[in-house]
Amino acid sequence: MPVEMEVDPSGWVEQNVFIKGKPFSFDEREYLKPIYDSPWPKRLLKCGRQVEKSSTLCNVLVQEAACSAYTNSLYVSSSQTQTSVFSTAYIKQTLVDSPALMGSFYKPGNGMYIDKIYEKQFTNNSRIYFRYAFLTADRVRGVSARDLNLDELQDILIKNVPIMEQCTQHFMATRRWFYSGTPKTYENAMEVYWKRSTQREWVVKCEACNFWNVLGERNMQEKGLSCEKCGRLINPKNGQWANFGKEDAEFDGFRISQLMVPWVVWREIWLNYKNYPRAQFYNEVLGLSCERSSSLLSQMDLIRACSAVNFPMYMSRPADRYYQSLHAGVDWGAGQGSMTVHVIGGLHDGRFEVIYMKKYDPSKQDTSEIVTDIARVNFLFKVMRCGADWGFGFMQNQELQKAHRTIPVLKFYSSATQKQMVNYNKKTDLFTINRNSVISNLINGIKKGTVLFFRWREFEAFSKDFLGLFNDYRLDTRVMYFNHPADCPDDAVHATNYARTCAFMYARILRPGHAEN
Numbered sequence: 001m002p003v004e005m006e007v008d009p010s011g012w013v014e015q016n017v018f019i020k021g022k023p024f025s026f027d028e029r030e031y032l033k034p035i036y037d038s039p040w041p042k043r044l045l046k047c048g049r050q051v052e053k054s055s056t057l058c059n060v061l062v063q064e065a066a067c068s069a070y071t072n073s074l075y076v077s078s079s080q081t082q083t084s085v086f087s088t089a090y091i092k093q094t095l096v097d098s099p100a101l102m103g104s105f106y107k108p109g110n111g112m113y114i115d116k117i118y119e120k121q122f123t124n125n126s127r128i129y130f131r132y133a134f135l136t137a138d139r140v141r142g143v144s145a146r147d148l149n150l151d152e153l154q155d156i157l158i159k160n161v162p163i164m165e166q167c168t169q170h171f172m173a174t175r176r177w178f179y180s181g182t183p184k185t186y187e188n189a190m191e192v193y194w195k196r197s198t199q200r201e202w203v204v205k206c207e208a209c210n211f212w213n214v215l216g217e218r219n220m221q222e223k224g225l226s227c228e229k230c231g232r233l234i235n236p237k238n239g240q241w242a243n244f245g246k247e248d249a250e251f252d253g254f255r256i257s258q259l260m261v262p263w264v265v266w267r268e269i270w271l272n273y274k275n276y277p278r279a280q281f282y283n284e285v286l287g288l289s290c291e292r293s294s295s296l297l298s299q300m301d302l303i304r305a306c307s308a309v310n311f312p313m314y315m316s317r318p319a320d321r322y323y324q325s326l327h328a329g330v331d332w333g334a335g336q337g338s339m340t341v342h343v344i345g346g347l348h349d350g351r352f353e354v355i356y357m358k359k360y361d362p363s364k365q366d367t368s369e370i371v372t373d374i375a376r377v378n379f380l381f382k383v384m385r386c387g388a389d390w391g392f393g394f395m396q397n398q399e400l401q402k403a404h405r406t407i408p409v410l411k412f413y414s415s416a417t418q419k420q421m422v423n424y425n426k427k428t429d430l431f432t433i434n435r436n437s438v439i440s441n442l443i444n445g446i447k448k449g450t451v452l453f454f455r456w457r458e459f460e461a462f463s464k465d466f467l468g469l470f471n472d473y474r475l476d477t478r479v480m481y482f483n484h485p486a487d488c489p490d491d492a493v494h495a496t497n498y499a500r501t502c503a504f505m506y507a508r509i510l511r512p513g514h515a516e517n
Contacts, residue, residue, distance in 0.1 A: 010036040012067065013059045018098040024059065028262040031202055032056060034241055036063075040252035044197045045180035046190060048287035051256045053180050057151060058090040060178055061128060064147055066105050069124035074145035074167055076131045078155035083132040086151065087117045091128065135414040135435055136391040137163040146171040153181035158189040159338050159489070179251070183289040184279075187468075191289045197253025199245030202260045208232040212242070215259040216286055220273050224266050225259055236260040257287040296443055296469045305446050306456040313454040314355045316380040321355075323348055325506055328378050328386040329499030331491040332396050333362050341465075341495040342374050344381050347507055352445065352500045353452045356381065357462050357492060367396060375403035384506055387412055387498030390430055412498055422501065422512040431512060433501065442497050443469070451500070465492035 010026060010033045017024040026033055035043065035056060047053040061073055077083045092115075095106040105122050107113050114121035121127045131139045137160040148168050150156060168175040183190040203212045206227035213219055215236070218228035227234050236259060245253065258264055272285055279290040311321060323346035333340040344356040356377070360370045378386055386404065388397050390411040401409045414435040421441070423432045445451035446466070453459045469490060504510035 008037060009060070009063050012063050016066070016098060016100040017059055017062065017094060019055070019094070021097060030237075031239065031241070031256070031260060034200075035254050036060065038252045040198075041175065042177040042251045043179070044193055044251040044253040045178075046183055046194055046253060046255045046287055047180065048256065048258045049182060049284040051258060051261050051287070053182075053256070054086060054090055054151070057149060057178065057180055058086070058094055061091065061147075061149060062094055062101070064176070065122060065126040065128055066101065066124070068126055068146075071126045071147070072143075072145040073126070073128045073147040073149065074131065074140070074143050074164075075128060075149045075151065076133055076140060076156070076164055077151040078132065078134050079152075080132045082152060083130050084117055087120075087130045091120070133160055133164065135416055136160065138391055140164050140167060143167050144170055146174055147176045147178070150177075150179045151181065153179050153193065154184050154188050154190040155181070156189060158192060159334060161189060162334055177251075182283055183287060184283055186289045188289065193251060194253055194255075194289075195245075196249060197245050197251035198243050198247070198249045200241045200243055200252070200254045202236070202239045202255070202257075203242045204234050204236050204239040204260075206230060206232060206234050207238065214242075215257055216288065217282075219259065220270070222270055237262075255287050258285045297446060297466050299463065299467060301447055302453070302459070302463050302466060303456050305449070305451060306453045306459050308449055308452050309353070310455050311353075311355070313357065313458040314381075317382050318355060321348060321353075323353075325384040325503070326355075326381050327499050327502035327506065328374075328381070328383045329495040329497065329502065330374060330386060330388040330396075330400070331494040331498065332389055333360070333489070333491055338362075338489050339491050340370055341462075341491040342377065343492065343495040343499045344377070344383060345496070345499045345503065347503055351450050351452055352503060354496060354499070355454060357454075357459070357495075359462070359491070368399065371396060371399045371403055375400060375407075378404065378407055383407060385410055385502040387431075387502040389414075389494060389498070410498075410502055412501070420513040422505070422510060424512040431501075438497055438501060439469075439493065442493070442500065445500075451496075462492045465490050469493065 013024055013036060014026060035045065045053055045056065061075060065071065065073055075083070075086065077086060095101050105124065107123060108115045113123065118130045119127065129143050129145065131143065133140055133156055135157060145167050148165060150164065179193055181190050201214045203214055205212050206229065209227060209230040211227055211229040213228055213234060219225050221231065224233045225236060226232065239260065241254070258269060269285065273281055282288045282290040317326065326344055326346040329343045331341050340360040340362055342358045343354055345352055345354040362370065385408050386400070387410045388400065390397065390413045397409050397411055411430050413430045413432045415432050416435060418432055418434045421434050421437045425432065442451060501510065505512060
């Protein structure tokens with residue numbers, strides 16, 4: 001819901017912010033003013049590429065820091081490069097170029113103030129912290145901020161967003177969130193938050209037939225931006241924001257496409273329309289989501305993996321099937337649909353067999369109860385090792401190790417860039433896994449029959465976690481990675497992977513490398 005504000009942000013920005021030596025102006029950018037001046041404490045920008053998304057976020061951050069003394073702001077993007085560029089090429093450059101800010105609000109070189117890439121403190125004692133998060137939110141932990149600004153939201157795993165939102169818990173009454181990014185699939189984080197917004201669209205009136213156009217593919221003609229009803233040319237300046245979501249939505253959401261910006265060269269837009277893959281044109285030009293490709297695993301793949309031997313789900317170490325060693329995996333859930341999943345399995349005739357699974361809802365059970373039950377079951381199965389995710393489960397892993405006593409808890413940390421499948425760092429006592437490699441290996445194992453599950457009627461309840469997996473990509477680096485729909489968690493996949501990795505390392509099928517740092 002909207003709140004009252006004493007400051008007119010757009011007016012302040014015009015008076016104080018300079019871009020490339022010239023005062024920032026909303027001339028030709030009138031559509032941006034409602035974004036700056038929105039009274040909603042939570043705002044969302046769903047944008048195509050090159051529509052001044054980063055400039056807008058920069059100006060909002062600077063305005064908030066300058067007008068709110070002793071206030072912390074947190075900026076998070078999906079990559080180190082993106083965060084570094086935003087801190088230097090946008091925030092610092094804007095401060096240096098703006099005479100009203102340079103030397104008064106911003107004093108680089110002064111020992112009392114901080115001027116680093118990942119942290120800046122100003123003369124009014126407000127601060128901006130710069131972080132990045134892709135597979136984990138670990139770098140964000142420990143930061144307390146009133147304002148949370150997430151950039152390239154589409155490339156941040158959605159299960160990490162609630163963790164970052166916890167950074168504003170001490171400012172429940174005054175906190176402000178500003179999320180922005182370029183949409184991809186309908187299952188992506190951007191689309192999930194868009195559904196929670198006012199969903200404002202720039203609608204343009206056709207002067208010939210008085211039809212109001214919501215700018216999109218139907219307005220594409222070689223001659224120029226055209227009315228989808230009568231085909232006459234339309235001018236995006238003759239537009240206004242229209243609300244297509246709920247008036248009392250959580251976020252005030254705005255979609256900005258390349259079709260509405262003043263510097264658009266129509267010939268280039270048309271060439272992109274003809275030459276880009278449909279999904280890329282929808283995402284990067286129109287600022288719209290597009291359907292994703294099919295899931296990587298089918299229900300038939302999983303049914304085959306369950307029916308190959310057709311053994312039941314065991315509730316203690318099986319007496320009718322021999323395993324030299326059994327291993328457990330735990331993926332800690334954060335609640336809000338993300339469950340804690342406990343998996344136990346072992347190697348049998350060269351195949352990894354999952355013989356036990358259980359889901360716990362952290363929003364309905366205390367962490368201590370979940371930890372106690374996992375330890376109890378691990379003792380029943382006499383597991384040799386238990387692998388668990390280190391990121392969200394930092395405290396849970398410590399408690400589980402205390403409850404386990406003699407059963408080691410191996411802590412796994414996910415990496416998107418590590419070349420080796422698994423590395424061990426003795427100093428931190430962490431196993432770093434190449435997330436793409438290990439999940440790809442697991443998927444191939446299921447398809448080829450080297451990963452088996454207990455019978456289908458018991459496994460079906462866990463199958464959704466596997467069926468939701470799909471290939472996603474990062475727009476900034478074009479790197480592929482595995483993702484899942486926001487309403488379909490993948491907790492069982494990771495728990496299975498941790499148990500399988502423990503078994504492979506114990507049997508020396510997989511030998512981890514060693515990292516010093």
